[in-house]
Amino acid sequence: xxxxxxxxxxxxxxxxxxxxxxxxxxxxxxxxxxxxxxxxxxxxxxxxxxxxxxxxxxxxxxxxxxxxxxxxxxxxxxxxxxxxxxxxxxxxxxxxxxxxxxxxxxxxxxxxxxxxxxxxxxxxxxxxxxxxxxxxxxxxxxxxxxxxxxxxxxxxxxxxxxxxxxxxxxxxxxxxxxxxxxxxxxxxxxxxxxxxxxxxxxxxxxxxxxxxxxxxxxxxxxxxxxxxxxxxxxxxxxxxxxxxxxxxxxxxxxxxxxxxxxxxxxxxxxxxxxxxxxxxxxxxxxxxxxxxxxxxxxxxxxxxxxxxxxxxxxxxxxxxxxxxxxxxxxxxxxxxxxxxxxxxxxxxxxxxxxxxxxxxxxxxxxxxxxxxxxxxxxxxxx
Amino acid sequence: xxxxxxxxxxxxxxxxxxxxxxxxxxxxxxxxxxxxxxxxxxxxxxxxxxxxxxxxxxxxxxxxxxxxxxxxxxxxxxxxxxxxxxxxxxxxxxxxxxxxxxxxxxxxxxxxxxxxxxxxxxxxxxxxxxxxxxxxxxxxxxxxxxxxxxxxxxxxxxxxxxxxxxxxxxxxxxxxxxxxxxxxxxxxxxxxxxxxxxxxxxxxxxxxxxxxxxxxxxxxxxxxxxxxxxxxxxxxxxxxxxxxxxxxxxxxxxxxxxxxxxxxxxxxxxxxxxxxxxxxxxxxxxxxxxxxxxxxxxxxxxxxxxxxxxxxxxxxxxxxxxxxxxxxxxxxxxxxxxxxxxxxxxxxxxxxxxxxxxxxxxxxxxxxxxxxxxxxxxxxxxxxxxxxxxxxxxxx
Numbered sequence: 088x089x090x091x092x093x094x095x096x097x098x099x100x101x102x103x104x105x106x107x108x109x110x111x112x113x114x115x116x117x118x119x120x121x122x123x124x125x126x127x128x129x130x131x132x133x134x135x136x137x138x139x140x141x142x143x144x145x146x147x148x149x150x151x152x153x154x155x156x157x158x159x160x161x162x163x164x165x166x167x168x169x170x171x172x173x174x175x176x177x178x179x180x181x182x183x184x185x186x187x188x189x190x191x192x193x194x195x196x197x198x199x200x201x202x203x204x205x206x207x208x209x210x211x212x213x214x215x216x217x218x219x220x221x222x223x224x225x226x227x228x229x230x231x232x233x234x235x236x237x238x239x240x241x242x243x244x245x246x247x248x249x250x251x252x253x254x255x256x257x258x259x260x261x262x263x264x265x266x267x268x269x270x271x272x273x274x275x276x277x278x279x280x281x282x283x284x285x286x287x288x289x290x291x292x293x294x295x296x297x298x299x300x301x302x303x304x305x306x307x308x309x310x311x312x313x314x315x316x317x318x319x320x321x322x323x324x325x326x327x328x329x330x331x332x333x334x335x336x337x338x339x340x341x342x343x344x345x346x347x348x349x350x351x352x353x354x355x356x357x358x359x360x361x362x363x364x365x366x367x368x369x370x371x372x373x374x375x376x377x378x379x380x381x382x383x384x385x386x387x388x389x390x391x392x393x394x395x396x397x398x399x400x401x402x403x404x405x406x407x408x409x410x411x412x413x414x415x416x417x418x419x420x421x422x423x424x425x426x427x428x429x430x431x432x433x434x435x436x437x438x439x440x441x442x443x444x445x446x447x448x449x450x451x452x453x454x455x456x457x458x459x460x461x462x463x464x465x466x467x468x469x
Numbered sequence: 470x471x472x473x474x475x476x477x478x479x480x481x482x483x484x485x486x487x488x489x490x491x492x493x494x495x496x497x498x499x500x501x502x503x504x505x506x507x508x509x510x511x512x513x514x515x516x517x518x519x520x521x522x523x524x525x526x527x528x529x530x531x532x533x534x535x536x537x538x539x540x541x542x543x544x545x546x547x548x549x550x551x552x553x554x555x556x557x558x559x560x561x562x563x564x565x566x567x568x569x570x571x572x573x574x575x576x577x578x579x580x581x582x583x584x585x586x587x588x589x590x591x592x593x594x595x596x597x598x599x600x601x602x603x604x605x606x607x608x609x610x611x612x613x614x615x616x617x618x619x620x621x622x623x624x625x626x627x628x629x630x631x632x633x634x635x636x637x638x639x640x641x642x643x644x645x646x647x648x649x650x651x652x653x654x655x656x657x658x659x660x661x662x663x664x665x666x667x668x669x670x671x672x673x674x675x676x677x678x679x680x681x682x683x684x685x686x687x688x689x690x691x692x693x694x695x696x697x698x699x700x701x702x703x704x705x706x707x708x709x710x711x712x713x714x715x716x717x718x719x720x721x722x723x724x725x726x727x728x729x730x731x732x733x734x735x736x737x738x739x740x741x742x743x744x745x746x747x748x749x750x751x752x753x754x755x756x757x758x759x760x761x762x763x764x765x766x767x768x769x770x771x772x773x774x775x776x777x778x779x780x781x782x783x784x785x786x787x788x789x790x791x792x793x794x795x796x797x798x799x800x801x802x803x804x805x806x807x808x809x810x811x812x813x814x815x816x817x818x819x820x821x822x823x824x825x826x827x828x829x830x831x832x833x834x835x836x837x838x839x840x841x842x843x844x845x846x847x848x849x850x851x852x853x854x855x856x857x858x859x860x861x862x863x864x865x
Contacts, residue, residue: 107525109603114652114838116525116602152528154489154511156519157480160526170843172603174525197534206541213545217552225553229560237563351556355548358858359502 104180108136111170119173121180123187130187134173142171149184151191161185166195214359218352226347230340235288235307238343242307245346249311253297264294264314269467272460276323279400279455280331286338292330296468300414302329304336306343314468321413323456323464324406328393328441332407335392341385390437394444403452404444411438475832479824480526481519483816489515490812498804506536506857512815513595519820520827522601523835531598531852539594539852547583547858554579584859585616589645591856596649597847605844609648618644632673635665635716642720651726652841660723668715672708675701710744711737721830728837734829743825747818754813755806762805766798 108119117136124133124143132149134142144165152162152172161181163173175181185191197203233241250260264270277292288308298315305311310333312326320326336342394404411434445452456464493508510533517529555576562571593608600606622637639662646658679701686694714737721733 111603112843114602114604114841152514152518154514154518155526156485156515157482159480162518162526162528169530170603172528199534199538203534203538203541206538206545210541210544210548214548217548221549222552222556225556229556233560233564237565241563347556347560350559351552354551354555358544358547358551 102132102180102183104175104177106134106177106180107174108134108142109172109174110136111168111172116174121175123183132184144173146188147190149188149191150193150195153192166193214355218355222348222351223344226344226351229347230343233306233343238288239307239309241343241346242305242309245305245342246309246311249303249305250295253295253299262296264296264468266463266467266469268463269294269465269469272456272464273467275460276327276330276456276464280327280396280402281334283399284334284338284396286334287340288337290334290337294467302333304333304342306340306346308337309342310334310337317465317467319413320410322406322409323454323461324402325410326464327400327402327455328397328404328407328410331393331396332389334396335389336385338392339385339388341389344385390440391444394441394447398444398447398449400455401448401450401453402455404447405442406455408438408441411441473834473836475523475835477827477830477832478521478524479519479827480521481516481820481824483820486515486820487812487816490815491808494808494812498808503537506533506540509533509536516819516823517599519823522830522832525602528600529598530600531594535850535852536854536857538850539854540857541854542851543854543858547855550583551580580859582616582620583855585619586612587853587855587859589615590851591853592645593847594849594851594853597849601651602838603843604652604841605846606652607650607844607847608645609650611644611648615641615644635669636662638662638716639665639720646720646724650844652844654727654729654841657725658720658723659725660719664719664723665712665716668712668719670708671704672712675705675708678704707737707741710741713737714740727840728834730833732831732833733826734831735826736829739825740822743818743821747821748814751810751813751817754817755809758809759806 102121102123104121105118106121107116109116117139119134119136122133122135124131126143126145129145129147131143131145134144136142148166150164150166152164155162158181159176161175161184163175163184165171175184247260253261255261273292273294277290281290286308290308290310292310292312294312294314294317297313298318299313300315300319302310302312302316310330312330312333316329317326320329390407393407397404397406415434415438454461489511493504493511496504497508510529510531513529513531517527520527558571558576558579562575589608589612593610593612596606596608619641622641626634626637639660643658646656649656679698682694682697682701684694685697688694714735718733718735721731724731
């Protein structure tokens with residue numbers, strides 16, 4: 088028998104092959120004959136397993152199982168039928184199907200979107216509730232009950248961590264400056280500012296040998312200034328102002344609160360981010376962001392503590408403004424994002440507040456240290 | 470080929486895995502971790518489809534969205550536990566004992582049963598979404614039962630100084646296996662725990678050798694002592710791989726599924742070589758890549774105005790960069806190293822290991838597969854959320 092076939096346009100690929108069909112009921116491969124047929128609704132792929140009813144899969148409903156390891160088997164499914172699979176190994180058949188079926192990679196609609204949204208809201212709400220309300224509230228209550236030895240141990244542990252983190256060679260912790268005359272001057276400065284202050288802990292004040300222009304307070308009355316800060320300051324009053332601010336944190340027990348808060352929140356951040364990128368660094372930054380938003384009030388409180396204490400000690404509170412003015416002139420106003428990370432209220436507001444606080448002085452202001460003592464303090468890291 | 474014996478082919482290629490892993494890791498970093506549910510799904514599809522028992526690939530049918538949902542559910546429960554428990558433990562630890570070591574230890578101990586629970590649940594999810602020849606695998610519920618058994622076995626193992634480790638390996642494997650199904654057909658773990666002592670011998674010998682080294686060093690011969698201790702360490706490393714591989718062989722060989730059986734013949738020497746060469750190659754590739762990128766970067770920087778690369782001190786050159794540029798460079802370098810390492814590890818270690826384990830696996834009694842029927846879908850809304858949140862899920 089011979090036929091004459093007249094083809095118009097592109098030649099449709101022939102399809103005359105076998106493939107393994109799985110019906111999704113039993114793990115038995117059925118060697119099915121494949122053929123293409125025309126139907127009223129469009130062309131279909133006819134799958135004929137031996138001794139079974141033929142299946143007709145409309146070409147537009149054929150989907151390919153994605154992300155396969157190799158191309159030598161084409162794994163096909165029919166949209167709406169989660170179980171049946173057709174494994175096509177025959178190369179011409181694969182080519183034909185790839186060129187004929189245009190919706191091979193169309194994804195099924197997402198099911199249960201409403202439930203996903205509901206749980207997203209629940210997750211965000213529960214995390215927000217815990218990180219921003221429960222953990223801070225608990226930390227504030229517990230910080231008061233922490234015995235002094237516990238706070239000191241917490242502060243010491245953190246101090247060690249900071250010193251080794253800033254270590255130059257990664258072996259020795261960052262050294263503490265110990266020049267005798269300098270330490271005596273530092274002692275005098277501390278006495279003058281905090282002599283009368285009512286603090287939950289005796290102060291333990293040290294200078295760290297590092298060029299950073301910064302200072303920090305830790306749980307248990309630990310306060311540290313960096314050498315860079317003393318070098319940057321134009322007068323002992325400016326160092327006194329920064330010191331008074333840090334002592335304000337000690338008075339408010341802010342460092343203990345912060346430590347307890349981060350113990351609670353850093354685990355939750357780890358939970359959310361997984362280890363998608365070595366986690367630790369990202370976790371640290373995000374935690375910094377959360378903490379910063381907490382401590383805006385704490386910073387403002389520490390500032391007003393500093394203003395009062397300085398005025399009582401007869402030191403100009405506006406020295407703080409002088410210091411910040413110089414920093415700002417050198418580095419410019421930090422952008423809001425940077426300011427957030429710095430965890431301090433906008434500098435402009437702080438400078439204005441410090442200048443206004445000169446009104447608290449009851450008599451004429453005296454320098455925080457004598458010229459000689461100031462000289463000694465500047466040489467503390469010799 | 471004996472009647473009814475199916476060999477397993479492996480069809481995974483490094484190049485394609487590299488492309489897939491690189492693209493999906495990049496997306497994960499760019500989406501701050503959100504894409505990881507898609508990444509895991511896509512990688513699993515790849516790895517599963519590469520394994521072809523009897524020529525028919527496995528199929529992974531888990532969906533990214535269900536993983537995301539499961540993760541959100543887990544977060545709702547775990548956030549409370551982790552946040553509050555850690556805070557209170559930190560407080561108690563410093564208040565009562567003035568140290569944070571206890572807080573870490575207790576917090577770990579408290580999360581431990583949840584870790585085992587999460588592991589079992591993750592396994593249940595993964596098996597429920599794995600198919601071969603169109604038929605689902607499955608694992609019966611029993612996560613808490615697994616969690617307390619695992620805790621008890623670990624306690625016994627630690628108390629016995631590790632001597633009862635094979636007992637733990639066997640009973641935990643039996644707990645999991647006896648709840649596993651292929652379609653309607655249950656798996657049964659045969660054999661007994663004492664059979665695992667043979668593969669355990671090299672690992673068990675290592676501490677004794679180490680002890681001998683200490684004695685020798687104590688007698689005054691330090692060099693010999695250190696040499697023996699070094700040997701003991703190598704023996705321990707080999708012993709660990711030997712135990713893993715041979716216990717897997719024994720445990721797989723004694724598993725049955727209805728009339729079907731399994732045979733695994735992985736070789737510890739081969740596995741060890743894959744680890745050594747794999748990590749070596751991954752490290753080397755990372756180094757070469759770093760040098761090439763570093764070179765390209767310095768050429769780029771040299772083109773910037775105001776930069777003098779001929780300066781004596783390379784740090785001075787780095788310091789001359791504008792702050793934003795060095796921050797961006799730092800972040801990009803950090804993520805580049807992180808991504809490349811995880812991608813290269815998959816390409817050079819995970820894939821060859823899977824290939825070896827797959828190619829040494831046989832199924833016997835395959836003519837009885839016709840007796841197996843499909844099983845019901847295990848909806849399992851929470852997916853592997855707990856394991857994902859706690860980072861104990863398999864890497865892929």
